[in-house]
Amino acid sequence: MSDKNGSGGKPDVEALRAEIKQTRAELGETVQALAAKADVKARAKDEFEQTKARVRAQAAEAAERAKGAARQAAGKVRGASAEAHGLAEQAGDKVRESGALERAHEARSGVQRNPVPYAATLAGLMAVVGIILIIRGRRA
Numbered sequence: 173m174s175d176k177n178g179s180g181g182k183p184d185v186e187a188l189r190a191e192i193k194q195t196r197a198e199l200g201e202t203v204q205a206l207a208a209k210a211d212v213k214a215r216a217k218d219e220f221e222q223t224k225a226r227v228r229a230q231a232a233e234a235a236e237r238a239k240g241a242a243r244q245a246a247g248k249v250r251g252a253s254a255e256a257h258g259l260a261e262q263a264g265d266k267v268r269e270s271g272a273l274e275r276a277h278e279a280r281s282g283v284q285r286n287p288v289p290y291a292a293t294l295a296g297l298m299a300v301v302g303i304i305l306i307i308r309g310r311r312a
Contacts, residue, residue: 263305272301 267273275297
């Protein structure tokens with residue numbers, strides 16, 4: 173050890189005291205760090221809180237994704253419903269334009285008089301209307 177005060181062999185007492193004070197402070201910090209690592213209950217609680225926060229964030233994110241998917245599905249359902257309503261109106265218009273209602277009323281009277289030939293005619297007419305609707309549905 174070198175002589176710090178130049179007195180020939182004894183180290184400076186103040187320097188030794190400062191060094192001891194510094195060592196004590198460092199030792200205190202080391203002890204606190206070791207105590208924190210040794211405190212399993214506190215570490216487990218911290219880990220639990222962090223995990224809980226992550227789970228909450230993931231749940232909120234999943235809920236937002238689900239809400240978005242639900243909104244998107246509802247929009248598609250509304251669009252499909254409007255499209256189906258439009259197709260139904262078009263079919264009704266086509267039936268009215270074709271005069272099928274008048275023919276149906278005439279057929280009803282005829283069926284009441286003689287049901288067999290009119291039932292066959294009606295089945296044929298329904299098949300034609302069905303085919304027309306199927307063809308129009310494929311075009312859309």
